[in-house]
Amino acid sequence: MTAVRAEGVGVEYLFDRQQQTVSPTLARLRRRGDVTWALRDVSFSIGAGEGVALLGASGSGKSTLLRTIAGVLEPDTGRIGVEGRVGSLLSVQAGVMAMLTGRENTLLLGVLAGMTPERARAQTEAVKEASGLGKHYEHLVASYSQGMRARLGLAVMERTEPAILLLDEIHEALDHEFRDHVERYALALLERGGIVIATGHDHHMLERFSSRAVLLEHGVLKEDGDFHEVQRHYLAGRRA
Amino acid sequence: MAFYGIGPTWALLWLPVVIAATLLLALGAAWPAALLGLWVPSVTVFAAQVLRILYFAAPGLVALSEVSPEVRAWMVWNPLTGLFESFRSVFLYGTAPAFWDLAYPALVGLVLMAVFIPAYGREQRHFAKLVRG
Numbered sequence: 001m002t003a004v005r006a007e008g009v010g011v012e013y014l015f016d017r018q019q020q021t022v023s024p025t026l027a028r029l030r031r032r033g034d035v036t037w038a039l040r041d042v043s044f045s046i047g048a049g050e051g052v053a054l055l056g057a058s059g060s061g062k063s064t065l066l067r068t069i070a071g072v073l074e075p076d077t078g079r080i081g082v083e084g085r086v087g088s089l090l091s092v093q094a095g096v097m098a099m100l101t102g103r104e105n106t107l108l109l110g111v112l113a114g115m116t117p118e119r120a121r122a123q124t125e126a127v128k129e130a131s132g133l134g135k136h137y138e139h140l141v142a143s144y145s146q147g148m149r150a151r152l153g154l155a156v157m158e159r160t161e162p163a164i165l166l167l168d169e170i171h172e173a174l175d176h177e178f179r180d181h182v183e184r185y186a187l188a189l190l191e192r193g194g195i196v197i198a199t200g201h202d203h204h205m206l207e208r209f210s211s212r213a214v215l216l217e218h219g220v221l222k223e224d225g226d227f228h229e230v231q232r233h234y235l236a237g238r239r240a
Numbered sequence: 241m242a243f244y245g246i247g248p249t250w251a252l253l254w255l256p257v258v259i260a261a262t263l264l265l266a267l268g269a270a271w272p273a274a275l276l277g278l279w280v281p282s283v284t285v286f287a288a289q290v291l292r293i294l295y296f297a298a299p300g301l302v303a304l305s306e307v308s309p310e311v312r313a314w315m316v317w318n319p320l321t322g323l324f325e326s327f328r329s330v331f332l333y334g335t336a337p338a339f340w341d342l343a344y345p346a347l348v349g350l351v352l353m354a355v356f357i358p359a360y361g362r363e364q365r366h367f368a369k370l371v372r373g
Contacts, residue, residue, distance in 0.1 A: 013369060023366040025359065026279050067368065074365040 001083060002163040002195055004046040004069055008078030011039040011064050011219075038064040039219045041078070046197065046212075051190050053210035053227060054199040055234045061219040062199040066090060066166045069197065084195070085114075087162025089153055096149050102128070102137035106156050113160040123159045131155035132178075147174050154178075158185065165189055167198040172205075183208055203231055241331050249334035258326045258337060261346040265319055268349030271356035275363060278370050299324050319345040 015033040016022045022030060039061045046052055054062040067073045068080055070088045095112075096105045106127045110120030128137045131151045141149060151174070165186055174182065186196045186209040196209050206213075206227075213230035215223040223230050241248065276283050298320035304312060315321050322341030329337045 021369055023279070023363050023370060025363055072368045 002048045002193060003081070003083045004164060004195060004197070005044075005081040006065075006069075006078065007043050007080075009039055009042040009065075009068060009075045009080055010037055010077035011061075011068060011073055012037050012076040037219050039068065039075075039216075042216075042219075042221045043078075044214060044221065044224055046195055048193040048195065049190055050212060051186065051196040051198075051210040053203075053206040053213045054197065054216060055203075055206075055213050055230060056216035057238070059218075060216040062216055063090070063168050064219070065216065066168050066197065066199060069164075070166055082164065084163030085160065086164045086166060087113075087157040087160055088166035088168075089150060089157065090166065090168045096141050096144075096153055098142040099140065101140055102131070102133055102144075102152050105141055105152060109153070109156040110159065113156070115160065123156075127152070127155045127159060130158060147178065150174055151178055154182065154185075162189075162194070164195045164197070167196070167200070169200045172200050172202055179205065207231070244332060246332060246334070251330050251334045251336060254326075254330050254336055257342060258323065258330055261326070261342040261349075262323050264349035265323065265345040266349070268352030268356075271360050272352060275356060275360055278363075278367060294318060294320055299328075303328060319348040 013036045014022050014024065014027045015036070016027065016030045017033045019033060022032075042061075042065065054065060056062050064073065066088070067090060068075055069082060070086055070090060071082070072090070095109060097108065100108065103124050106124050107117070107120050110123055111117055115123070128134075131137065131148075131154075133148060133152060136144065136148065137152075141152070144152070167182070167186070183205065186198070190196055190209060198206055198210065200206055210227050212225065213223075213227040213234075214221060215230050215234050223233055273287065276287070297315060298318045299307060299315065300320070304315065304321065304325055307315060322338075322344050326337035326341045329335045329341075
């Protein structure tokens with residue numbers, strides 16, 4: 001059963017006097033600066049077939065929450081439970097490596113996502129087709145635009161058949177044609193009983209695949225409910 | 241060996257042991273290097289200079305026996321020294337490497353691993369917060 005559950009999740013960032021992020025060990029060695037909780041006591045549960053938008057101002061903890069669900073960050077307090085394979089596009093770099101070609105990145109990302117090398121190799125032509133990169137697929141990713149990188153990342157991620165899709169403003173860097181593709185993919189995933197969790201400031205796009213929204217403010221979950229209701233409160237709060 | 245007109249000898253059988261000691265030292269150095277690179281990213285430029293110094297402060301180009309006793313007394317503390325001497329013994333002199341030439345770098349590698357693998361394990365969960373970009 002596909003599900004995402006967060007219980008009292010907290011993510012803490014430590015800084016030194018130069019405002020550089022430091023680990024606890026380094027914080028003990030250096031003169032310590034501020035402590036910031038990017039997430040504090042966040043709890044929610046998302047079930048199969050739910051599309052959820054994370055709303056909030058920049059720095060409210062949306063990206064940190066997505067990274068925690070993706071397993072990139074480990075909560076400092078509480079716990080997060082994820083049931084189902086996660087596919088994520090968390091940055092415009094989309095996890096691709098600049099010094100490799102599109103084809104080489106397909107192999108690398110496929111293997112990192114858990115495919116066997118044989119299966120990853122067998123997917124390369126399908127990824128080339130799906131990404132629409134054409135001859136650029138054989139070029140170094142360093143020569144790609146942000147949109148091209150995202151298209152490659154998404155095409156590979158689709159082949160890993162995720163049950164949970166995480167989108168961090170990435171779709172906002174894409175051209176209209178590919179944004180439509182992301183939207184269709186997200187809607188199809190929801191119909192299959194998957195989960196889509198997305199952040200972004202394009203609320204019109206978010207509402208098309210999100211029936212629910214979670215509002216974050218300074219790392220704290222302020223509201224969780226119907227998308228339009230939460231959006232109205234968020235926008236009203238911004239105007240006040 | 242071919243360049244110096246030296247044929248293969250039975251001492252070449254020691255080569256896997258010498259390579260194993262080299263790998264132990266390299267592995268031992270990898271853990272603190274990974275942590276330092278993350279804690280102090282600018283250290284990578286400095287690290288390249290340290291490696292260069294370690295190389296030239298070891299008998300890589302000149303055999304240890306050709307170095308003056310005063311310098312030799314310092315050079316033996318360099319863990320690369322024993323490895324260079326061991327490769328020289330195996331490839332050029334056709335003799336077994338000296339015990340301490342292999343034991344010392346292997347021991348340094350093991351000590352580094354014993355200290356830094358637990359530290360690496362503790363720090364690992366914070367890596368994503370420290371990586372920039």
